[in-house]
Amino acid sequence: xxxxxxxxxxxxxxxxxxxxxxxxxxxxxxxxxxxxxxxxxxxxxxxxxxxxxxxxxxxxxxxxxxxxxxxxxxxxxxxxxxxxxxxxxxxxxxxxxxxxxxxxxxxxxxxxxxxxxxxxxxxxxxxxxxxxxxxxxxxxxxxxxxxxxxxxxxxxxxxxxxxxxxxxxxxxxxxxxxxxxxxxxxxxxxxxxxxxxxxxxxxxxxxxxxxxxxxxxxxxxxxxxxxxxxxxxxxxxxxxxxxxxxxxxxxxxxxxxxxxxxxxxxxxxxxxxxxxxxxxxxxxxxxxxxxxxxxxxxxxxxxxxxxxxxxxxxxxxxxxxxxxxxxxx
Amino acid sequence: xxxxxxxxxxxxxxxxxxxxxxxxxxxxxxxxxxxxxxxxxxxxxxxxxxxxxxxxxxxxxxxxxxxxxxxxxxxxxxxxxxxxxxxxxxxxxxxxxxxxxxxxxxxxxxxxxxxxxxxxxxxxxxxxxxxxxxxxxxxxxxxxxxxxxxxxxxxxxxxxxxxxxxxxxxxxxxxxxxxxxxxxxxxxxxxxxxxxxxxxxxxxxxxxxxxxxxxxxxxxxxxxxxxxxxxxxxxxxxxxxxxxxxxxxxxxxxxxxxxxxxxxxxxxxxxxxxxxxxxxxxxxxxxxxxxxxxxxxxxxxxxxxxxxxxxxxxxxxxxxxxxxxxxxxxxxxxxxxxxxxxxxxxxxxxxxxxxxxxxxxxxxxxxxxxxxxxxxxxxxxxxxxxxxxxxxxxxxxxxxxxxxxxxxxxxxxxxxxxxxxxxxxxxxxxxxxxxxxxxxxxxxxxxxxxxxxxxxxxxxxxxxxxxxxxxxxxxxxxxxxxxxxxxxxxxxxxxxxxxxxxxxxxxxxxxxxxxxxxxxxxxxxxxxxxxxxxxxxxxxxxxxxxxxxxxxxxxxxxxxxxxxxxxxxxxxxxxxxxxxxxxxxxxxxxxxxxxxxxxxxxxxxxxxxxxxxxxxxxxxxxxxxxxxxxxxxxxxxxxxxxxxxxxxxxxxxxxxx
Numbered sequence: 001x002x003x004x005x006x007x008x009x010x011x012x013x014x015x016x017x018x019x020x021x022x023x024x025x026x027x028x029x030x031x032x033x034x035x036x037x038x039x040x041x042x043x044x045x046x047x048x049x050x051x052x053x054x055x056x057x058x059x060x061x062x063x064x065x066x067x068x069x070x071x072x073x074x075x076x077x078x079x080x081x082x083x084x085x086x087x088x089x090x091x092x093x094x095x096x097x098x099x100x101x102x103x104x105x106x107x108x109x110x111x112x113x114x115x116x117x118x119x120x121x122x123x124x125x126x127x128x129x130x131x132x133x134x135x136x137x138x139x140x141x142x143x144x145x146x147x148x149x150x151x152x153x154x155x156x157x158x159x160x161x162x163x164x165x166x167x168x169x170x171x172x173x174x175x176x177x178x179x180x181x182x183x184x185x186x187x188x189x190x191x192x193x194x195x196x197x198x199x200x201x202x203x204x205x206x207x208x209x210x211x212x213x214x215x216x217x218x219x220x221x222x223x224x225x226x227x228x229x230x231x232x233x234x235x236x237x238x239x240x241x242x243x244x245x246x247x248x249x250x251x252x253x254x255x256x257x258x259x260x261x262x263x264x265x266x267x268x269x270x271x272x273x274x275x276x277x278x279x280x281x282x283x284x285x286x287x288x289x290x291x292x293x294x295x296x297x298x299x300x301x302x303x304x305x306x307x308x309x310x311x312x313x314x315x316x317x318x319x320x321x322x323x324x325x326x327x328x329x
Numbered sequence: 330x331x332x333x334x335x336x337x338x339x340x341x342x343x344x345x346x347x348x349x350x351x352x353x354x355x356x357x358x359x360x361x362x363x364x365x366x367x368x369x370x371x372x373x374x375x376x377x378x379x380x381x382x383x384x385x386x387x388x389x390x391x392x393x394x395x396x397x398x399x400x401x402x403x404x405x406x407x408x409x410x411x412x413x414x415x416x417x418x419x420x421x422x423x424x425x426x427x428x429x430x431x432x433x434x435x436x437x438x439x440x441x442x443x444x445x446x447x448x449x450x451x452x453x454x455x456x457x458x459x460x461x462x463x464x465x466x467x468x469x470x471x472x473x474x475x476x477x478x479x480x481x482x483x484x485x486x487x488x489x490x491x492x493x494x495x496x497x498x499x500x501x502x503x504x505x506x507x508x509x510x511x512x513x514x515x516x517x518x519x520x521x522x523x524x525x526x527x528x529x530x531x532x533x534x535x536x537x538x539x540x541x542x543x544x545x546x547x548x549x550x551x552x553x554x555x556x557x558x559x560x561x562x563x564x565x566x567x568x569x570x571x572x573x574x575x576x577x578x579x580x581x582x583x584x585x586x587x588x589x590x591x592x593x594x595x596x597x598x599x600x601x602x603x604x605x606x607x608x609x610x611x612x613x614x615x616x617x618x619x620x621x622x623x624x625x626x627x628x629x630x631x632x633x634x635x636x637x638x639x640x641x642x643x644x645x646x647x648x649x650x651x652x653x654x655x656x657x658x659x660x661x662x663x664x665x666x667x668x669x670x671x672x673x674x675x676x677x678x679x680x681x682x683x684x685x686x687x688x689x690x691x692x693x694x695x696x697x698x699x700x701x702x703x704x705x706x707x708x709x710x711x712x713x714x715x716x717x718x719x720x721x722x723x724x725x726x727x728x729x730x731x732x733x734x735x736x737x738x739x740x741x742x743x744x745x746x747x748x749x750x751x752x753x754x755x756x757x758x759x760x761x762x763x764x765x766x767x768x769x770x771x772x773x774x775x776x777x778x779x780x781x782x783x784x785x786x787x788x789x790x791x792x793x794x795x796x797x798x799x800x801x802x803x804x805x806x807x808x809x810x811x812x813x814x815x816x817x818x819x820x821x822x823x824x825x826x827x828x829x830x831x832x833x834x835x836x837x838x839x840x841x842x843x844x845x846x847x848x849x850x851x852x853x854x855x856x857x858x859x860x861x862x863x864x865x866x867x868x869x870x871x872x873x874x875x876x877x878x879x880x881x882x883x884x885x886x887x888x889x890x891x892x893x894x895x896x897x898x899x900x901x902x903x904x905x906x907x908x909x910x911x912x913x914x915x916x917x918x919x920x921x922x923x924x925x926x927x928x929x930x931x932x933x934x935x936x937x938x939x940x941x942x943x944x945x946x947x948x949x950x951x952x953x954x955x956x957x958x959x960x961x962x963x964x965x966x967x968x969x970x971x972x973x974x975x976x977x978x979x980x981x982x983x984x985x986x
Contacts (some may be wrong), residue, residue: 008877047435047439050436050439051439051442054440054442054443055440055442057443058443058446059440061446061450062446063509063510065450065639066508066639066853067449067450067639068849068850068852069449069452069453069458069461069849069850070446070449070450071503072499072500072503073442073445074446075499075502075503075506076492076499076500077442077496078494078497078502079498079499079502080469080491080492080495081496082885083491083495083885083888084491084890086885086888086889087491087892089889090889090892090893093893099882115364124477125477128422141477141478171477172476173477174473174477174487174491174954175469175472175473176435176472177487180560180933183775240472244333286386300698326583
């Protein structure tokens with residue numbers, strides 16, 4: 001569903017990001033970036049501009065009153081702002097920021113990005129921030145000869161798949177007079193899964209239950225006795241079935257097994273509610289199935305994920321769930 | 330980072346800066362306003378100490394409105410500069426009281442840089458400069474604290490460091506960047522104190538309070554003219570029965586076009602005048618000046634054109650007063666008396682006139698009258714009131730200071746129909762032997778009479794006969810009046826000038842202050858031109874701005890390279906550097922050793938291959954084992970031993986080759 005509302009900022013932002021992309025020439029589309037001369041951008045910060053204005057005011061006052069002391073103050077301020085630009089650049093230079101991994105989340109939690117920051121020379125006051133989200137910025141006081149990990153939470157609370165925008169690496173060192181910045185944009189998307197809604201949907205429950213009864217496949221576990229096997233040296237003495245040893249004088253070990261549960265099928269059409277509610281319930285079922293380690297398939301309006309199990313399968317299903325109705329993926 | 334970590338320290342430091350700033354303005358702002366600002370700063374300190382919430386916006390804004398009313402009612406709109414400074418201080422202090430976010434503090438700190446320079450409008454002494462510079466560093470430190478969680482000490486250190494680095498560059502800019510003329514005329518701050526006034530009315534003064542405040546300094550080019558030095562500032566030509574005033578006619582004295590005369594009697598000197606509210610300047614005799622910002626008028630007096638608030642330095646040419654002449658109407662103007670009181674004095678004038686053939690004789694007779702009739706000089710005269718104050722002084726009291734003598738004498742001259750006027754200014758001055766300049770202070774203020782005789786204007790100073798020592802040098806050096814003078818003066822170094830050490834210190838400090846005024850405060854366009862001329866000659870002056878730009882670029886580049894230099898390797902544990910020295914030595918002499926061996930193994934390999942150095946290398950290896958593995962302390966002896974061994978190792982191989 002799209003709300004048709006004229007929003008100028010979006011259009012300006014589009015142009016802005018287009019210009020930015022054209023200028024940056026994919027220099028920042030990496031998983032790890034070491035800041036150097038062609039990736040560091042330096043300008044006076046807002047405070048720096050105010051500072052220069054006050055310096056100019058002092059200059060005008062010094063000139064008009066022909067007052068050498070005031071004039072000196074003005075010159076001192078001008079020299080300091082230039083020093084600050086140089087210091088700011090040198091501070092950021094050599095800083096390495098690497099993207100480690102993303103932590104996807106269930107709505108309404110926000111996904112997180114895990115970063116690793118390191119520098120040989122001391123580097124001060126570094127901020128990692130996601131566009132338009134300064135509140136959750138990640139702030140590092142000082143890095144020197146060490147590796148610092150930090151987590152940056154992204155401003156996404158709604159279900160969906162989000163391609164990462166350029167992340168700003170910024171510093172206002174020294175004195176906040178300059179703003180030194182760079183970008184890093186890992187080619188990666190983060191997912192916000194549907195928020196989990198507990199369901200007791202009979203159809204699916206039964207499906208799970210029925211399948212379990214049928215018990216098609218067995219594999220190693222500790223629920224049911226399966227057979228006796230010969231003891232091997234690496235198995236340890238505590239596993240020997242001494243009962244059988246007493247009877248047969250053979251070193252035997254009891255082998256147990258779990259019933260491999262039958263495949264579950266989770267279908268978008270079998271749960272009730274609106275899209276979000278249905279997805280939430282499916283999400284719950286998928287997670288439950290993952291925890292109880294059953295094979296399951298997932299049928300969504302435009303996608304079918306075939307029966308499988310395991311962490312990767314689980315993740316694939318959750319990602320598919322978060323993408324339902326998203327045209328961009 | 331948006332939240333601030335050093336909330337308390339920042340508040341303390343800013344409150345401290347503003348309290349300091351306010352204390353600089355105590356002389357220029359009304360007391361209620363000063364008190365209010367101090368209370369606001371104190372309140373902020375209190376809130377910070379007690380860790381209480383800052384007042385909310387409504388309350389604070391209401392308070393600000395009240396404060397604004399207090400400010401406007403106590404200051405008024407007359408002096409725009411003072412009003413501007415008051416508003417700046419008030420807004421900053423209020424903002425500080427409300428400040429919560431980082432942006433607020435940034436705004437305050439930025440404005441503080443402006444407030445700090447505003448102090449220089451009113452005071453430019455060395456002391457002020459030192460204090461303001463300290464505040465400047467502190468303010469920068471606070472700015473740094475906003476961005477980090479350092480301690481104030483560390484932040485101040487960083488701030489002082491960058492300031493120290495920027496200092497020489499700013500000095501170069503100040504010295505070599507061409508001085509621009511003022512873009513537009515700004516109102517100057519009005520100063521409060523002065524030693525002279527436009528009205529000479531000495532009779533109701535019981536005690537002449539002397540101040541040792543500096544008025545101006547003078548430095549003669551070449552040999553100084555003979556003493557006494559009468560520094561003329563104001564001419565009073567109108568007697569209203571009690572006081573001598575400057576008539577409005579005289580106030581509009583014509584501006585004298587700058588002329589370039591080089592008569593032999595001319596004295597040339599430079600005066601550095603301290604900032605003062607008044608627009609009069611000082612000169613000997615009939616003065617003229619070619620310096621900008623100085624106007625010379627037809628009375629031979631100098632006036633400021635602008636910049637009342639700053640130290641003004643100007644060159645003066647002085648001719649003897651006698652070189653000007655008056656026409657008939659001017660003579661009539663200077664001998665008119667519109668009042669007819671003080672009958673006794675008028676009678677005295679008649680009497681003396683009858684006894685003398687001309688004005689010169691009258692002059693001498695009046696002088697001898699003063700010397701013969703037991704007049705005495707005092708700084709604590711008896712106040713005189715009523716109609717005939719001159720008579721009371723001339724015939725009853727006979728005690729007074731220069732104002733009394735000048736008023737009475739001028740009146741008597743005019744009563745006798747001789748053109749006369751009262752002049753006030755300064756007499757004498759203290760010569761500083763080191764730098765050969767004269768210091769004239771407020772207590773050197775003096776009043777005397779100028780009489781027009783056939784030979785032109787002539788100085789009549791009754792003080793010369795009553796207290797002759799007053800004529801030579803400063804009052805501080807006069808012995809007879811010394812005690813009285815010292816009782817009178819506010820406690821200061823001058824009042825302690827009997828002690829040699831303190832007097833020496835006083836003169837040294839004065840000298841420093843003179844250099845400061847002359848070189849730092851008085852460094853103007855002319856001085857800059859002179860400096861350029863002496864440094865680069867006249868030909869290459871146009872190169873100076875380029876030079877400045879090149880120096881700046883070079884300095885910035887050097888600093889940039891320094892900042893980005895490859896950092897020296899971190900400190901190695903003991904003996905590691907020495908070990909590498911042996912490895913280098915081995916490499917140089919093509920001794921091979923396995924690449925992935927431990928240091929001891931490597932050393933063994935090396936020692937096996939160099940039989941002459943074997944002993945030393947084994948010894949070093951033992952030492953290495955002891956220090957690195959057996960954890961024996963790395964003492965100075967062991968260090969020296971290692972050094973010696975390495976020396977030996979190197980020398981053996983050389984001998985071998």
